[in-house]
Amino acid sequence: MTLNYKILLFLALCICNAESADPLGQFCNTGSGSQISANIDRLLAELVSKTPSYGFIATSYGRNPYQVFGLAQCRGDVSSTDCSSCIQDAAKQIRQRCPNQADARIWYDYCFLRYSTKNFTGEIDTYNGILYGNVETVTDPDTFNKELETLFDQIRAQAVETRNEGLGKGKTKLSTFVTLYALVQCTRDLALVDCAQCLAIAAGNFEKFCKDRKGCRVLYSSCYVRYELYPFFFPLIFKPNRTLADTVMAILP
Incomplete structure (x- = not known):
């Protein structure tokens, strides 16, 4: 590249600042139907609940053709409390800022969250x-x-x-x-x-x-x-x- x-x-x-609910930026792409949207909500709930324990999670929800893949990660030096707060903000803001998109990502100082209908796990992404x-x-x-x-x-x-x-x-x-x-x-x-x-x-x-x-x-x-x-x-x-x-x-x- x-x-x-x-x-x-x-x-x-x-x-x-880093503690604000305002992200550093977001990317939204690809429209989604109602079933995919429902799966995104369930996926986000899992990301919010599980990310703070380990600072990272990559998972999916649903089955083809409505399966959604997600990833969330906190900066490695922040506390689990700050991680939890950041991921909660990220999950809320990404749905507000990318309400009808099935491929979305959002950046904060303390965390990053992403989901897509494409399995991106393990792939380098420096395109956006x-x-x-x-x-x-x-x-x-x-x-x-x-x-x-x-x-x-x-x-x-x-x-x-x-x-x-x-x-x-x-x-x-x-x-x-x-x-x-x-x-x-x-x-x-x-x-x-x-x-x-x-x-x-x-x-x-x-x-x-x-x-x-x-x-x-x-x-x-x-x-x-x-x-x-x-x-x-x-x-x-x-x-x-x-x-x-x-x-x-x-x-x-």
Whole structure:
């Protein structure tokens, strides 16, 4: 897959945070009939009830031709309480925002939820995604990009270790007062080699769309990558007062 995307750029003017019921974005496709819609509701109920226990579930409901496949996953560093709250919001919002679609997905900071009449389990999906980039740029891009590349190599290596279940996170000091934080995660249905490939594609957007920016996140259906100059993953040293108002958003078709 190439990175020659046609993208739509605009300022993200919403004021929201990770705990908000407002998602980072959603994708809706393919109409559904009444039987499929009923199966989606039953599938979502299962995703909501079972995801918090393990942070992940991939399952299905119904039989052909009305079978629906679903996946839900929380970010690997969040608590089961935050996971549960996020998945509940996701299940509610995806039905409101994609009311008549049988192929839908929704992204939050703390979780991701998806369903489709196609069995997508175990497949890399980087065809639809969302990118947020900080509007500010770093003052020493050469040093910053070198440190960012080194840190991402480290956390990608973490993510493809079986025991880490697709999650990698870390930080590195850029100066006395500045620290770079980064996190990557794949959905747990991916094989490790596919996880590595997905993360490489996602991080490839940094050079093209987030070059020299102070922060960037790329959200695909199969993986997620993010870096910031403030702590955003748990355990937090302090809770930053950040919003999406200082970011530029891109749709990655």
